[in-house]
Amino acid sequence: MTQPPAAEVLRLLQARQQTLAVAESLTGGLVASDLTSVAGASAVFRGSVTAYATELKQRILGVDGALLAARGAVDAQVAGEMARGVRAVLGADWGLATTGVAGPEPQDGQPVGTVFVAFAGPSGEEKVAALRLNGDRAEIRRESARSVLAMLRAHLLGQPARNERTQDTEEYGGT
Numbered sequence: 335m336t337q338p339p340a341a342e343v344l345r346l347l348q349a350r351q352q353t354l355a356v357a358e359s360l361t362g363g364l365v366a367s368d369l370t371s372v373a374g375a376s377a378v379f380r381g382s383v384t385a386y387a388t389e390l391k392q393r394i395l396g397v398d399g400a401l402l403a404a405r406g407a408v409d410a411q412v413a414g415e416m417a418r419g420v421r422a423v424l425g426a427d428w429g430l431a432t433t434g435v436a437g438p439e440p441q442d443g444q445p446v447g448t449v450f451v452a453f454a455g456p457s458g459e460e461k462v463a464a465l466r467l468n469g470d471r472a473e474i475r476r477e478s479a480r481s482v483l484a485m486l487r488a489h490l491l492g493q494p495a496r497n498e499r500t501q502d503t504e505e506y507g508g509t
Contacts, residue, residue, distance in 0.1 A: 339483035340368040346490040347378045347428065352456065355426035356382040357395055357416040359407060359433040360449065364479035380426045385416070391433075395419030406442025407433055410462045413450035417460070427456040430482050434465070436474045447474055451482035453489065461489065 337345065347354055356365045356379075366382035369375050383394055388407045391397040396419040397412055405412065413431045421429035434449030435441045449465040463485055467474045488494060 338368070338372075339480060339487050340365075341372045343483055343487050343490065344369065344372050344375055344378045346487065348374075350490075352378070352427035353380050353425075354378055354428045354430065355380045355420045355424035357391075357420035357429065357431040358382060358384045359386055359391070359416075359431075360436045361432045361475050361479045361482075362386060364475055365430060365432060365482060368479055368483060380424045383420055383423065391416060391419075395423065406444070408435055408442045408444040408448055408450065409433070410450050410452075410464055413452035414454065414460060414462045417452040417454035417462075421454055428486065429454045430486060432478050432482050434474070434478060436471045436478075438471060449474065449478045449481075451478060451485055453482070453486045455489075459489065461485065 358365055363382065363384050369379045385391045385395055388402055391407055391412065392399045392402055395416050397415040401411055413433050416431035416433060417429040420431065431452045435444050435446050437446035440446060447467040449467055450462055451465065452462040454460045465481055467477050
């Protein structure tokens with residue numbers, strides 16, 4: 335039986351003696367909750383920033399203000415900058431990020447279910463995935479949290495990431 339993504343990410347990072355930080359928007363702390371539900375998470379998990387308000391993405395995480403003004407917070411490049419920013423702010427080897435539209439209304443010209451998840455690593459590893467998720471608000475938020483952890487887990491294991499619940503997945507940058 336395989337471990338849940340959060341437990342396996344923590345195990346893999348602990349074996350590498352590396353740390354993790356999380357920047358969350360639409361998931362509102364679900365990723366951090368998944369990580370901290372695992373006994374011993376403190377050996378790897380540094381902390382999280384829930385930057386729900388757009389201006390916090392710029393002020394705390396260092397996301398480019400011109401980018402936010404031009405494209406809004408629901409954007410692949412924003413997700414990548416959030417992942418890099420949380421690594422820097424919290425002093426971690428790896429950063430994860432989630433941003434998107436859980437609903438019930440569209441945001442920044444993006445339909446409900448549009449989500450971007452990202453990671454940034456210590457050797458310049460970066461990846462952003464665009465997800466098109468179905469379901470209600472809770473399902474979209476839960477699947478976004480699961481997806482970002484599964485994406486990092488797959489990378490750490492040298493495997494391609496899979497997301498069975500997406501209608502369409504695009505990947506940007508990195509490995």
